[in-house]
Amino acid sequence: MRLILELALTHIAGRGRQTVVAILGVALGVGFSIAMAALMQGTEKDFIAQLVDTMPHVQITDERRTARRQPAEDLFAAAQFEGLRPKEDRRGILNPAAAFASLRSWVPGRMAQSLRTQGVVRYAGRDLGVSIVGIEPEIEAQVSSVAADFVQGSFDALRAGGNNIIVGDGLARRLGATVGTTIQVVAPTGQSRSFRIVGLFHTGNTARDEGETYVLLKSAQILSERPNAINDIRLRLDDPNAALRVARQAEAELGYKAVPWQEANESLLEALVVRNVVMYTVVGAILLVAGFGIFNIISTITHEKARDIAILKSLGFTQGNMRRLFLVEGLALGLAGSLVGWLVGFLLCFALSQVEFRLSGAGVGRELTRLPLFWSPWHYAIASAFALISSGVAGYLPARQAARLNPVDIIRGAT
Amino acid sequence: MSALIEAEHLTRILPATVPVTLVRDVSLTVGEREFIAITGPSGSGKSSLLYLLGLLDRPTGGTLRIAGQDTSAMDDDALARLRLEMLGFVFQFHFLLPEFTVSENVQLPMRKAGRLSAREMRERAAGLLEELGLAGHLDKRPDQLSGGQRQRVAVARALANDPHVVLADEPTGSLDSKSSEQVFQILRDLVRKRGKTVIAVTHDMDIAARADRRIHLVDGGVVSDERAAPAAV
Structure with missing residues (x-):
């Protein structure tokens, strides 16, 4: 076997240019598929990380999965309702303090409670519909990704006065307002109050930047006339992948709808699956093309060496x-x-990782990004396994054919 | 004189839509220390017969015994082993491996046989090449040598495993007359000095005339098998 190995290596080394071409052919295939795979998986992971980052991992609202059962349904085996008008319920999550405390006892991660309502922001003759989130600044800062997205001010600025508000930079731009501007907020209840802008954030998500405002929890409760009400508990878990389990448990415990991020982004994640299928098809195609290239080069070499096969056979191999x-x-x-x-x-990965480009947030100076690349030894292993298999097959098949040939035919053909 | 090669009714038919008979019913016995020339016009089956005798090709009929062993039942690997141990080949073209040095080419069959140490193989190759007048060319590549030199390397390679029989297919066919004479001398010395048997296919009548035994083929069949005066042995 050592002789065969040595023969093979000498054979290869003796064919400088051909060998270099063959090795380069394999190398390009392997290299490009590694880079592609790194880019694929990198963008996917980056995408999910952004998703996980900007969303609460589990959001518990005062909604229920199924309509509340009517007392008559519990009393009778069969009941039919007509023209039923459900009781108006503005309490939000029942007994929020107890719910919050019980969640806190077992949820692995941090959590924040808030009251979410809708309203209209009014300034300089412009009316814009927004969602108003009443928060507790110090807790919110631990849970919300917005805390890292401030252009000016911070959640803490809310506490400086009862009528402070934080808005997205998009909203501020549309209103023509800046930090320090006093704007009017009108709630669906008819309540109207003036708030002074103390902070601007830019998440990069236009819907949020133009439609989300933060006020103190108290202010939101007053605006919506729901004292002490909470309708939104958001969890930020230590391990985002535990969201499904935590959500199921929270829902079982509280009876309220608890939505893990996977569910909230179902359509995005489904789109991601499609994207992955497309991308891995591309990587697979690169590998396949590379495999064929390898096969082609090596089988050509083998065919060219048919004469050597005849000689070696005549020598007793x-x-x-x-x-x-x-x-x-x-x-x-x-x-x-x-x-x-x-x-x-x-x-290639290194070169790609050096590519910088600016996205939308040019004015803010954030979001200066690089291509997300994910480094995994698996990419290297899979690419070379593929290369090895195709080069092995490429060497073996023509050799098997050539070895079966009668050396006489080859010798005759040569003379 | 014990028989090294015994062929009985050896026939080789090339299967085709119109089958071609390459070798027709050849029976001959080859003993030790024979210098045999196989002659005949082009297409008379000289080379085909040589390949059959050299186990490179299988007959379609008849039997062939090498050193008493019937080869018809042997598989390819057994034939390969017999070639390795009993036979050496020299072709019209040298058929050296271009990637290997002269010495490495000669060592190849020894390494395949695996009986000698690396040093012994190197020394044996050097010895053989020296005897054939190639002492200074051990580490050259075949393409750095002249045609005659290459053919002598091929002879050295054929002798690598000390075979009983050296089969030569037009060994001088692509050489000038001076190199031809050299190679002829070498082949004859194999018989005279080393006690080998040489079977050479040739259309060089000068060489054929000086062989100890001449087998003349026409259309695949033996038409004459004559020996020179035994005094030559």
């Missing part, structure tokens, strides 16, 4: 020896190509 010789040559080229390919892949 067996068919099995010949098959093994070319299999080893194919594998050696594949291996060398893989190693060079790793370098190519690594350098």
Whole structure:
């Protein structure tokens, strides 16, 4: 076997240019698929990270999955209602303090409660519909991703006065307001109060930047005329992947709808699946094309060496020896190509990671981003496994064919 | 004189829509220390017969015994082993592996046989090449040598495993007359000095005339098998 190995290596080394071409062919295939895979998985992970980052991991609202049962339904086996008008319920989550405390006892992570309502912001003759979130600044800062998105001010600024408000920079721009401007907020209840803008945030999500405002929990409760009410508990878990389990448990415990981020973003995640199928098809296609390239190069070499097969057979080498010789040559080229390919892949990833580009937030100076690349040894392993298999097959198949040939035919053909 | 090669009714038919008979009912016995020339017009089956005798090709009829062993039942690997141990080949073209040095080419069959140490193989190759007048060319590549030199390397390679029989297919066919004479001398010395048996296919009548035994083929069949005076042995 050592002889075969040595024969193979000498054979390869003796064909400088051809060998370089073969190795480069393998290396490019391996390198590009590594870079593509890194980019694919990197963008996916980045996308999910952003999703997980900007959303609460679990959001518990005062809604219920199913309509509340009417007392008659509990009393009778069959009941039918007509023209039923459900009782007006503005209490939000029942006994929020107890619910909050019981969640706190087992939920692995941080949590914040708030009251979410709708309203209209009025300034300089402009009316804009917004959602008003009443929060407790110090807790909110731990849970909400907005805390990191402030352009000016912070959640803490809310506490400086009872009538302070934080708005998105998009909203401020549309209103023509800035920090310090006093704006009018009108709630659906008819309550209307003046708030002074003490902070601006920019999340990059236009809907939020133009339609979300934060006030103190108390102020929101007054605006919506629901003293002490809470209708929204948001959890930020230590492990975002536990969201499904936590949500199920919270829902079972409280009876309120608890939505994990996966459910809230179902359509996005489904789109991601489609995207992944497309992307992995692309990576697979690159590998396949590379595999064919490898096959082509190595089988060409093998065919060219048919004469050597005849010679070696006439010297007393067996068919099995010949098959093994070319299999080893194919594998050696594949291996060398893989190693060079790793370098190519690594350098490509490095080069891609150096690409910087500015997205929407140019004015704010944030969101200066680089391509997200995910480094995984699996990419390297899979790409080289593929290269090795295709180069092995490429060496073996033509060699098997050539080894079966009668050396006489080859010798005759040559003379 | 024990028989190294015994062929009985050896026939090789090339299967095709119109089957071609390459070798027709050839029976011959080859002993030790024979220098045999196989002659005949082009297409008379000289080379085909040589390939059959050299186990590179299988007959479609008849039997072939090498050193008493019937080869018809052997599988390819067994034939390969017999080639390795008993036979050496020299072709019209040298058929050296271009990626290997002269010495490495000669060592290849020894390494395949695996009986000698690396040093012994190197020394044996050097010895063989020296005897053939190639002492200074051990580490050259085949393409750095002249045609005659390459053919002598091929002879050295054929002798690598000390075979009983050296089969040569037009060994001088692509050489000038001076190199031809050299190669002929070498082949004859194999018989005279080393006690090998040489079977050479040739259309060089000068060489054929100086062989100990001449087998003349026409249309795949033996038409004459004559020996020179045994005094030559």
